[in-house]
Amino acid sequence: MRWSVLVAVWLGAHGAVAAPRLEASLRTGDIVLHTSRSRQSEAIRAATESPFSHVGLVEVTSKGAWVVEAVQPVQRVPFAKWKARGVKSHILVLRPKDLSDAQRQQAVDAAKTHLGKPYDWKFGWGDEAMYCSELVRKAYTRGAGVxxxxxxxxxxxxVQGLEKVMRERYGVKVPLDLELITPASLAADEKLEVVHSDFPSVR
Structure with missing residues (x-):
């Protein structure tokens, strides 16, 4: 067998083993980030100078690991499916440093109260609709007090160079004073420890 084929076989086997190991290492309340394939992903990455454009919260159950995420609509999906949706299946896993299991579960429970709500395309701060990093921020604020x-x-x-994208979303008057939370901002928080990363230079 040619060397290139042997390498490909080894890499394939290694990847098949690594994915279950990663899922087995997850804990409820872990924060997971990846590079989304969504239409707005490029703009989010450009605006934040970060590879991260989507984020969710892990819940580990007897039936496996799940991710609660704000898409259209807010939903709870198997972790493996969530991971596969990211570009190259790369993922960053972060874990709160000083919270109990109960506090992390309370955060996930708070996130799940928004299941079924529509995605907030304008990144507002009301509870009628949710965007991904808003869901994670509010889940920990309200569920665990952090x-x-x-x-x-x-x-x-x-946002320079993104004027056209923003006008399409907001109209002529773009709300530059709008306050929001980004996936990149969550990724940079030192109160969260890196459990796993496929991304170089996370911090």
């Missing part, structure tokens, strides 16, 4: 990430003004992000 804030992760920092609120930022839309105009403080790297």
């Amino acid at each position: 804030d992760y990430g920092k609120m930022e003004r839309l105009g403080s992000l790297k």
Whole structure:
């Protein structure tokens, strides 16, 4: 057998083993991030200068690991399916450093109260609709009393060159004073420890 074929076989076997090992290492309340394939992903990454454009919360049950995420609509999906949706299946797993199992479960329970709600395309802060990083931030604030990430003004992000995209979303008057939370801001929070990463230079 040629060397290139042997390498491909080894890599395939290694990947098949690595995925279950990662899932087995997850805990309820872990925060998972990846590079989404959604239409808005490129703009989010450009504005935040980060590879992360989507985030969710892990819940581990007797039936496996799941991710609660704000898409259209807010939903709970198997972890393996969530991971596969990211570009190259790369993922960053973060874990709160000083919270109990009960607090992490309370955060997930808080996130699940929003299941079925529509995705918030305008990144508002009301509870009628949710975007991904808003869901994670509010889940920990309300469920465990801890804030992760920092609120930022839309105009403080790297939005130069994204005027057309923003006008399509907001109309002529773009709300540059809008306060929002980004996946990149969650990824940078030092109160969260890196459990796993396929991304170089996470922090």
